[in-house]
Every structure is written in C-alpha cells, then in structure tokens.
Amino acid sequence: MSTVEEVNQDDDSTRRDFLYIATAAVGAVGTGAAIWPFIDQMNPDASVRALSSAEFDLAPIEEGQGITVVWRGNPVFIRHRTPKEIEEAKAVPMSDLKDPIARNLNAPEGAEATDVNRVVDGKENILVMMAICTHLGCVPVGEAGEFDGWFCPCHGSHYDTAGRIRKGPAPTNLEVPPYKYIDDNKIVIG
Amino acid sequence: MSGHSTNYEFKNPAVKWLDSRLPIFSLMKGQAMDFPTPKNLNYWWTFGGILAIMLVIQLISGIVLAMHYTPTADLAFNSVEHIMRDVNYGWLLRYMHANGASMFFIAVYIHIFRGMYYGSYKEPREVLWMIGVFIFIAMMATAFMGYVLPWGQMSFWGAKVITNLFSAIPFVGDSVVTWLWGGFNVADPTLNRFFSLHYLLPFVLAALVFLHIWALHIPGNNNPTGVEPKSGADTIPFHPYYTMKDLYAIVVFLMVMAAFMFFAPNYMGHADNYIPANPLVTPTHIVPEWYFLPFYAILRSVPDKLLGVIAMFSSLLILLVLPWLDSSKVRSGKYRPMFKWMFWIFVFDCLVLGVVGGNPAEGHWLIIGRIATFYYFLHFIILLPLVGLMEKPKPLPASISEDVLAKSDAKSS
Ligand code: HEM
Numbered sequence: 001m002s003t004v005e006e007v008n009q010d011d012d013s014t015r016r017d018f019l020y021i022a023t024a025a026v027g028a029v030g031t032g033a034a035i036w037p038f039i040d041q042m043n044p045d046a047s048v049r050a051l052s053s054a055e056f057d058l059a060p061i062e063e064g065q066g067i068t069v070v071w072r073g074n075p076v077f078i079r080h081r082t083p084k085e086i087e088e089a090k091a092v093p094m095s096d097l098k099d100p101i102a103r104n105l106n107a108p109e110g111a112e113a114t115d116v117n118r119v120v121d122g123k124e125n126i127l128v129m130m131a132i133c134t135h136l137g138c139v140p141v142g143e144a145g146e147f148d149g150w151f152c153p154c155h156g157s158h159y160d161t162a163g164r165i166r167k168g169p170a171p172t173n174l175e176v177p178p179y180k181y182i183d184d185n186k187i188v189i190g
Numbered sequence: 191m192s193g194h195s196t197n198y199e200f201k202n203p204a205v206k207w208l209d210s211r212l213p214i215f216s217l218m219k220g221q222a223m224d225f226p227t228p229k230n231l232n233y234w235w236t237f238g239g240i241l242a243i244m245l246v247i248q249l250i251s252g253i254v255l256a257m258h259y260t261p262t263a264d265l266a267f268n269s270v271e272h273i274m275r276d277v278n279y280g281w282l283l284r285y286m287h288a289n290g291a292s293m294f295f296i297a298v299y300i301h302i303f304r305g306m307y308y309g310s311y312k313e314p315r316e317v318l319w320m321i322g323v324f325i326f327i328a329m330m331a332t333a334f335m336g337y338v339l340p341w342g343q344m345s346f347w348g349a350k351v352i353t354n355l356f357s358a359i360p361f362v363g364d365s366v367v368t369w370l371w372g373g374f375n376v377a378d379p380t381l382n383r384f385f386s387l388h389y390l391l392p393f394v395l396a397a398l399v400f401l402h403i404w405a406l407h408i409p410g411n412n413n414p415t416g417v418e419p420k421s422g423a424d425t426i427p428f429h430p431y432y433t434m435k436d437l438y439a440i441v442v443f444l445m446v447m448a449a450f451m452f453f454a455p456n457y458m459g460h461a462d463n464y465i466p467a468n469p470l471v472t473p474t475h476i477v478p479e480w481y482f483l484p485f486y487a488i489l490r491s492v493p494d495k496l497l498g499v500i501a502m503f504s505s506l507l508i509l510l511v512l513p514w515l516d517s518s519k520v521r522s523g524k525y526r527p528m529f530k531w532m533f534w535i536f537v538f539d540c541l542v543l544g545v546v547g548g549n550p551a552e553g554h555w556l557i558i559g560r561i562a563t564f565y566y567f568l569h570f571i572i573l574l575p576l577v578g579l580m581e582k583p584k585p586l587p588a589s590i591s592e593d594v595l596a597k598s599d600a601k602s603s
C-alpha cells in the first residue's frame with residue numbers, strides 16, 4: 001500500500017483535487033439552477049404583469065381638486081393644481097430639497113427636482129404621481145402637512161405641492177409614473 | 191442526550207421489546223420524569239411549560255380554522271366572518287387562536303425577562319439562549335403573517351408597511367419587495383403565500399423548541415441562586431414535582447386566557463381590522479399588534495429610513511450576543527446590587543417603548559421614543575459590560591440546599 005501511495009502521490013493528488021473541484025462546481029451550478037424556479041415563482045406572474053396600462057379623462061377635475069385612480073393595483077394621485085400651488089412649488093430653492101432628483105419616469109434619469117421636471121411642460125397645472133409614500137408605502141393625505149401638499153399619517157412625512165419630500169422619514173419624492181397625453185384632456189398611465 | 195440515561199428495566203414486555211429497539215421510553219423517563227431539576231425553581235420557571243402548551247393550542251386551533259378559511263383576497267375577510275357566524279363554535283376557535291397569539295407573546299416576554307434577570311444566558315447556556323432568540327423571531331414572523339390572513343384594514347396596511355421595510359435595502363430593495371408581494375402591491379398572491387408560510391412556520395417552531403429543550407438538558411436548568419447543583423440534595427426529579435407545579439401554573443394562565451376569550455375577546459386586537467382591506471385608503475392611525483410595539487417605536491424614532499430599519503433589526507439581534515455583552519461572572523441578578531436596578535429600568539424602558547409605539551410619532555412621543563431607544567442600546571452596549579466590572583456582588587450561597595435552608599431557618603426563627 002504505502003509504496004503505491006508514495007509512487008503516485010504527486011500526480012494523483014492534483015488529479016484528485018481537480019476532480020473534487022470540478023464535481024463541486026458542477027454540483028453548485030446544478031443546485032443553483034434547481035433552486036432558481038423555486039425562488040422565481042414568487043415574482044409577479046404573467047397575469048399580474050399583464051395589467052400594464054390604463055387611460056384617464058382629466059376634464060372633470062376642477063382646479064384645486066384631486067382624484068385618486070388605480071393603476072396596477074396601486075393608487076395614483078391626479079391633482080389639478082391652483083396657480084398658488086404652482087407658484088409655491090416653483091419658489092422653492094433646490095438647496096431646500098431633501099431629495100434633489102425629479103423621480104419622474106418621463107424625465108431624463110437624474111433630472112433635477114424642479115417643479116417643471118415633475119410634470120409635463122405646458123401642462124403644469126396637472127400633477128400625476130403615485131399615491132405611495134416613499135417611506136413604507138402608506139397613502140398620504142392631500143392638502144395637508146406643513147408644505148401645503150401631502151402628509152403621510154403613518155410616520156409623519158410632509159410633501160410639498162409638487163409631491164417632493166420636505167420633512168419626515170421618507171427618503172425620496174413621490175414617484176411620477178410613466179404617462180403621456182393622448183389628447184388635450186386624456187392621459188395613459190403605463 | 192447527556193449522561194442522564196436510565197438503566198431502568200421496564201416490566202411490561204411490549205414496552206421492553208420496543209424500548210430495546212427504539213429507546214423512546216427510556217428517553218422519556220430520563221428526560222421528562224427522572225430528570226434531576228434544582229429544587230428551588232420559582233413560578234417564573236413555569237413559563238417554559240406554558241409556552242409549550244400555547245404552541246400546541248395555536249397548532250390545533252389553527253389547523254381547524256384552516257378547514258374553514260379561504261386564502262384569497264376576494265374571500266378571506268368573508269370567510270373569517272363565516273367562521274365567526276356560521277361554523278359551529280367558529281367564534282370560539284377564532285377567539286382562541288387570536289387571543290392565543292397574544293397570550294403566547296405575554297408568556298414569551300416573561301420567559302425572556304426571567305432569563306435576563308437570573309443570567310440564564312450565561313455560560314454554559316449560550317446556545318440554549320440563542321435558540322430561544324430564534325424561536326422568538328420565528329414567532330414574530332408567524333404572528334405577523336397570521337394577522338394578515340383576516341384581510342382587514344390593519345392586516346393590509348400592517349403587511350404593506352412591514353414588507354416595505356425591505357425596500358430600505360440598498361440597490362435591490364424594490365426588487366425584493368416586489369418578489370415578496372408577487373406583484374406591485376400587497377394583493378392576492380401575497381395573501382396566498384402568507385397563508386402557506388403561516389401554516390409552515392409553527393412546525394419549524396416546534397422543531398426549534400425540540401432543539402431548545404435538547405440544549406437545556408445538557409447543562410440542566412439554571413435556578414434563582416444561579417449556583418449550579420452540587421449534589422443530589424440540590425435536585426428533585428422533574429416528575430411529579432415540576433410536572434405538577436407547571437400544570438398548576440398552566441391552569442391559572444389558561445384561566446386568564448379564557449377571561450379574555452369570553453369577556454374581552456377583541457381587547458388585544460384592533461377595531462379597524464373589522465373593516466375589509468382597502469388598498470386606496472390608509473387608516474389614519476395604523477399600529478401593529480401590541481407585541482410588536484416596542485420594536486415599531488424603535489423603527490420610528492430614527493428619522494432615516496435605512497437606519498431606522500437597521501436599528502429595529504439590531505434591537506432584536508443584539509439579544510443573540512447578550513451572553514458576551516454581560517461581563518459579570520455572577521449569574522443571578524439576586525446577588526448583583528447594581529444590575530438589579532438596571533434590569534428593572536430596562537423592563538420599564540421596554541414598556542415605555544411599547545406605549546410610544548402605540549402613539550403617533552410626533553411631539554413629545556417622538557422625543558420620549560428617541561430617549562427610550564437610546565437607552566435600550568445603552569443598556570446592552572455600555573451598561574452591561576461596564577457594570578459587570580464595577581459592581582461588587584453579594585456573597586453567593588455555597589449550594590442550593592444551603593440557600594433553601596437559610597430561608598426556612600429565617601422563617602421559623
Ligand atoms: C406559533 C403559532 C401561531 C401563531 C402565533 C399564530 C398567530 C395568528 C394570528 C395573530 C392570527 C390573526 C388572528 C385574527 O386576528 O383573526 C392568525 C390567524 C390564522 N391562523 Fe394562526 N398562528 C399560529 C399557528 C397557526 C397554525 C399552525 C395554523 C394552521 C394552519 C394557523 C392558521 C391560521 C388561520 C387559518 C388564520 C386565519 C383565521 C383568523 O384570522 O382567525 N395558525 N394566526
């Protein structure tokens with residue numbers, strides 16, 4: 001026994017090492033591939049992903065009025081802002097903002113959170129955004145809070161009249177979903 | 191398990207036959223009947239047995255509720271009402287399960303504070319303590335998912351806020367939350383998977399309890415003096431002495447539970463959960479179940495989202511390293527003059543956090559919450575290591591027997 005081992009020791013051990021590592025690598029990849037379906041089944045399924053876009057008529061919304069619509073199972077605010085609200089939002093210097101990014105999926109990525117970057121240029125009276133507090137997901141209350149915009153009752157986040165976070169635990173501005181005007185008074189979200 | 195195996199000769203031939211092939215009777219006799227147990231355990235030690243019974247009650251009441259419950263967003267709320275109104279004794283079973291969860295947490299909190307006061311987490315019981323912390327975490331996960339099932343307003347918004355905690359994870363947070371939900375909001379897929387996991391986790395819990403008891407039976411029980419048993423005179427067999435004492439405590443505890451079930455079944459719940467879930471309206475004041483309030487208060491007292499989430503999870507996970515934070519060699523708080531004070535201040539601090547968690551996070555509540563959160567961590571990270579080095583412990587009794595005799599002498603003279 002011992003002589004056989006001694007003779008073969010060098011090349012045998014490298015061959016074994018190679019086989020061990022190769023087997024372990026194939027085993028790891030195989031296990032990973034087998035686990036993936038079990039993880040991925042929890043992601044949104046085809047029927048959930050299919051509910052992608054919805055059309056809304058803005059004509060009935062009076063100035064100073066806001067409505068909540070549903071898109072992909074989530075509430076969306078559509079507010080017809082008053083000139084005063086627009087003025088207030090425009091007057092805020094960028095340095096006062098907690099989150100300086102527009103968070104508007106229709107604006108270029110990383111655009112500044114100016115008032116005009118939160119809406120569609122020329123349609124500044126209409127503000128469309130997800131009614132989901134960026135802290136932990138509650139629905140904020142409209143025309144409330146210290147900045148005349150929205151207030152989230154769950155943990156006290158204050159948003160201004162452009163839906164930008166000004167005070168409280170929420171980290172980012174309310175998100176503006178992808179939407180476009182299909183005629184003067186109609187939008188499609190998604 | 192350990193060296194306590196009995197060489198008992200069973201008389202019944204069938205028992206003897208089985209036991210020589212699978213020593214299940216020897217195991218039970220050695221671990222549940224003859225097991226040498228310190229003779230001075232007080233009533234704080236009965237909560238382990240109470241917890242075991244509560245797990246069984248939750249399992250049995252839950253399995254029968256599942257025979258009538260429907261885990262889909264359209265039907266869940268109505269199926270719970272159907273349980274309450276139509277199913278024979280459905281109201282009893284549901285109130286048993288809902289109040290059972292609260293009573294389970296009352297018992298586990300007492301059990302944990304007992305361990306803290308008597309230093310039961312110290313060497314050689316660190317692993318026993320850590321398994322206990324995992325049991326506590328698994329209980330919290332189970333109860334959280336159970337509370338979602340009736341699909342009321344608090345179910346929905348509780349689920350939304352708590353799952354959203356994961357959105358604080360840098361970069362992948364949002365994908366993790368979508369994955370947890372199975373959609374773009376808490377909805378039918380979320381309810382369905384929570385039901386599946388709510389059914390599964392209690393069985394995981396049962397397995398953890400088995401490990402917990404295994405780890406307990408290696409060193410045996412701690413006791414109010416914190417002095418390990420030195421001879422047979424310090425211990426008595428578990429049966430009948432502690433089986434009876436535990437049973438008595440269980441009966442009293444279940445009477446309290448029955449009082450809640452029959453006279454104030456919704457006292458520990460929240461009225462808003464009798465409003466069906468509405469994804470478009472958040473209740474003005476959302477609160478989690480009472481047993482989560484201290485942790486919720488810690489979450490809200492930090493003004494930054496990610497740091498708040500980290501603080502909340504740390505407040506729980508810090509319990510895992512408690513055995514290494516306490517620098518004192520003396521186990522029982524009875525002999526630690528400074529620690530004794532600290533312990534009660536800590537209990538008070540946890541109660542304050544609980545009250546803060548149930549109130550809106552503004553004005554003076556916010557300030558009190560921040561101070562209490564600060565103190566919570568101060569207790570573990572600074573005070574416990576330091577006080578162990580500074581304080582001068584009182585002399586320990588030579589043995590459990592000596593301590594017991596000294597007390598009875600003092601009484602008779
Ligand atoms: C560790 C043990 C358990 C705890 C702490 C626990 C906790 C809870 C809680 C807090 C609720 C909400 C009660 C309400 O307000 O209506 C609930 C509901 C429910 N649980 Fe459990 N549970 C446990 C074990 C189980 C088991 C083993 C099952 C078996 C399938 C189960 C099945 C259910 C069902 C069907 C509901 C919905 C009906 C209802 O809301 O009353 N539970 N659970």
Ligand code: FES
Nearest residue numbers: 133135136152155
């Ligand atoms: S969810 Fe809005 S402040 Fe927390």
